[in-house]
Amino acid sequence: MADADAALDRRPWFLLAPALLAIAFLVIVPMSFILVYSFYENVDLAVDKVAFQFSNWQALFHDSYYRVAIWKTLRLSVIVTMLAAVLGYIPAYFIAMTTFRHRWLLLLLLILPFWVSFIIRTMSWIHILGNEGALNGILMWLGLIQAPLQMMYQEGTVIIGFLHVFLPYMILNVYVSLEGIDRNLEPAARTLGATPWQAFREVTLPLSMPGLAAGCLLVFVLTGGSYVTPLILGGPRDFLFGNLIHDAVVSELNWPMGATLSFTLLVLLGLVVVAYSRVMGLNQLSKAFR
Amino acid sequence: MAGVELKNVEKSFGAVTAVKGLDITFEEGSFTTLLGPSGCGKTTILRMVAGLEAPTAGDILVGGTRINDVPIHKRNLGLVFQNYALFPHRTIGQNIAFGLKYRGVSGSDAAAKVKAALDIVRLPGVEDRYPAQLSGGQQQRIALARAIVIEPDVLLLDEPLSALDANLREEMRVELKAIQHRIGVTSIFVTHDQSEALAMSDKIIVMSAGKVQQVGAPEEVYNSPANEFVANFLGASNILDVRVAGSDRDAIGLEVPHFGVISVPRARAAGLGDAKSGRLVIRAEKLKLLPAGDAGAGVLAQGVVRAVDYQGQIARYFVQVGDMELQIMNMIDGRPFSAGDATTVAIDPRDCSVLPADG
Numbered sequence: 043m044a045d046a047d048a049a050l051d052r053r054p055w056f057l058l059a060p061a062l063l064a065i066a067f068l069v070i071v072p073m074s075f076i077l078v079y080s081f082y083e084n085v086d087l088a089v090d091k092v093a094f095q096f097s098n099w100q101a102l103f104h105d106s107y108y109r110v111a112i113w114k115t116l117r118l119s120v121i122v123t124m125l126a127a128v129l130g131y132i133p134a135y136f137i138a139m140t141t142f143r144h145r146w147l148l149l150l151l152l153i154l155p156f157w158v159s160f161i162i163r164t165m166s167w168i169h170i171l172g173n174e175g176a177l178n179g180i181l182m183w184l185g186l187i188q189a190p191l192q193m194m195y196q197e198g199t200v201i202i203g204f205l206h207v208f209l210p211y212m213i214l215n216v217y218v219s220l221e222g223i224d225r226n227l228e229p230a231a232r233t234l235g236a237t238p239w240q241a242f243r244e245v246t247l248p249l250s251m252p253g254l255a256a257g258c259l260l261v262f263v264l265t266g267g268s269y270v271t272p273l274i275l276g277g278p279r280d281f282l283f284g285n286l287i288h289d290a291v292v293s294e295l296n297w298p299m300g301a302t303l304s305f306t307l308l309v310l311l312g313l314v315v316v317a318y319s320r321v322m323g324l325n326q327l328s329k330a331f332r
Numbered sequence: 333m334a335g336v337e338l339k340n341v342e343k344s345f346g347a348v349t350a351v352k353g354l355d356i357t358f359e360e361g362s363f364t365t366l367l368g369p370s371g372c373g374k375t376t377i378l379r380m381v382a383g384l385e386a387p388t389a390g391d392i393l394v395g396g397t398r399i400n401d402v403p404i405h406k407r408n409l410g411l412v413f414q415n416y417a418l419f420p421h422r423t424i425g426q427n428i429a430f431g432l433k434y435r436g437v438s439g440s441d442a443a444a445k446v447k448a449a450l451d452i453v454r455l456p457g458v459e460d461r462y463p464a465q466l467s468g469g470q471q472q473r474i475a476l477a478r479a480i481v482i483e484p485d486v487l488l489l490d491e492p493l494s495a496l497d498a499n500l501r502e503e504m505r506v507e508l509k510a511i512q513h514r515i516g517v518t519s520i521f522v523t524h525d526q527s528e529a530l531a532m533s534d535k536i537i538v539m540s541a542g543k544v545q546q547v548g549a550p551e552e553v554y555n556s557p558a559n560e561f562v563a564n565f566l567g568a569s570n571i572l573d574v575r576v577a578g579s580d581r582d583a584i585g586l587e588v589p590h591f592g593v594i595s596v597p598r599a600r601a602a603g604l605g606d607a608k609s610g611r612l613v614i615r616a617e618k619l620k621l622l623p624a625g626d627a628g629a630g631v632l633a634q635g636v637v638r639a640v641d642y643q644g645q646i647a648r649y650f651v652q653v654g655d656m657e658l659q660i661m662n663m664i665d666g667r668p669f670s671a672g673d674a675t676t677v678a679i680d681p682r683d684c685s686v687l688p689a690d691g
């Protein structure tokens with residue numbers, strides 16, 4: 043009997059083993075290399091010396107440039123997340139509630155953009171918002187403006203680019219949550235005296251929080267870790283922390299500094315995830331699905 | 333509290349007409365059941381009264397006032413859903429108090445009302461639990477409590493018992509009726525279960541394919557079905573082609589194949605008019621199966637038992653009489669008949685009703 047119990051106790055570990063091994067080899071081991079690399083010394087372009095010294099970390103903490111980047115990254119991630127939450131909720135609600143028989147088609151349309159490289163999708167904004175772009179072209183043709191408006195290469199364009207790329211993640215997460223809500227709950231609230239807006243606020247919105255929260259977390263982390271979108275759509279001042287890593291590794295060929303910055307970004311975003319799930323209370327979220 | 337009237341109400345969904353030509357009165361304080369097979373439009377009627385669907389044509393009146401254009405949240409109706417529709421993220425107390433909030437009742441007043449409602453549905457003290465922590469039957473009671481705590485003008489119940497298992501269903505049936513009787517609220521109950529309808533209703537409205545087939549007290553619809561649909565929907569009936577053989581002031585003589593002439597009281601053949609032929613309806617449990625050659629009361633014919641469906645206290649027999657197969661449900665008195673037994677079938681003319689031939 044005792045043996046059988048012990049075997050039962052071990053069973054979860056057997057079942058978890060493949061995932062744990064994959065995480066260990068694909069995440070923990072490489073991240074450990076990066077951590078080790080952050081103590082190396084960069085002597086010249088692409089020439090590193092094996093060492094155990096703290097000059098990279100000292101640079102990180104003393105150079106205000108890096109702090110500015112962290113601040114910019116957090117700020118932009120929050121803005122993009124909040125906009126994505128509002129802009130994503132509406133289509134998600136529409137898709138979940140529509141009586142349109144071919145709902146799969148709407149979901150397909152949502153996934154369709156993933157079939158095109160996101161770099162191409164991002165670059166396409168140049169043709170829309172650029173000085174020679176479609177929008178300026180139309181405005182000039184209509185005679186509303188005489189000279190092209192400078193719309194590209196600003197923070198606004200970067201935000202648009204992020205929303206464009208990450209909105210489907212938000213919509214899908216919220217949709218799945220909304221889809222799981224009993225269709226009779228809003229009518230029940232209505233017959234009890236709630237206006238349409240009150241019924242939404244009291245019933246649908248709280249019950250869709252798990253999806254909304256998951257979508258927000260995903261968009262926040264994805265934005266916080268990006269560098270390509272600001273590279274393509276942003277001006278010289280629109281850099282994120284990810285761009286510093288890109289610069290250190292690709293332009294300056296300073297891998298130890300790149301490793302230091304990478305590890306910092308990992309820790310920062312990891313802290314956000316932990317704090318977020320504390321505040322949102324994962325057990326609170328699961329209550330809705332009990 | 334108030335009565336409900338539907339005046340020539342019709343509802344179409346695109347090309348599909350869900351209900352049409354409805355003229356129904358639900359008397360104040362009564363318990364009325366809409367009975368009919370799935371898809372006949374029962375839910376559509378409730379949803380129109382509740383305001384969740386707008387009728388395509390016709391008027392809906394509550395307490396004599398037309399409410400077609402009154403928004404849902406201003407109608408003050410209690411709707412109980414088949415799947416309970418409790419708010420899973422709210423406690424039982426919050427669920428029940430939900431409607432009170434919009435009526436300006438809060439704090440200790442609300443708590444007292446919630447407690448009173450829980451007492452009525454006999455589930456005191458569960459305020460702090462969540463819906464998922466209660467059983468199906470308990471959740472159904474909470475749904476009822478949530479609907480009655482707002483003191484609705486009308487209580488609308490959409491198959492509220494059909495998700496419960498058989499024993500609980502019969503228990504809740506009695507209790508629901510008792511609660512309705514106690515608070516005296518006008519109730520419209522929807523079901524496809526004839527025994528539920530017969531047990532609970534002051535009045536039954538039998539529906540089929542979006543139209544009312546018969547309106548009447550339970551005994552009326554049961555004993556004098558207005559047409560073959562009603563006869564078959566409320567339990568098993570035998571329907572036999574008959575010819576009018578003669579008539580006098582009180583009764584009509586009907587020639588029934590193999591049985592001979594049965595003299596049916598005129599009151600039970602009202603629909604027949606002057607027609608020369610009709611259809612005789614007799615319920616399976618009103619036919620009597622006797623040992624062969626037994627000279628019982630009533631009109632007799634000889635038959636052979638084809639099959640027996642034994643159900644404990646009663647048995648359902650399929651009996652061949654000439655070229656007709658009759659369904660007979662009798663109490664088992666001693667030993668049931670077996671397949672192959674020769675028997676005598678007895679009809680009491682007072683149990684028959686007669687419909688027109690094309691009914």
Ligand SMILES: Nc1ncnc2c1ncn2[C@@H]1O[C@H](COP(=O)(O)OP(=O)(O)O)[C@@H](O)[C@H]1O
Binds near residue numbers: 345372
């Ligand atoms: N929202 C809707 N859209 C289209 N057809 C509907 C809708 N609701 C009900 N119907 C149709 O109306 C008819 C009656 O439905 P319903 O009132 O739900 O029947 P019941 O409650 O008696 O089972 C059915 O044929 C159903 O398919």
Ligand SMILES: [Mg+2]
Binds near residue numbers: 371374375376
């Ligand atoms: Mg229904």
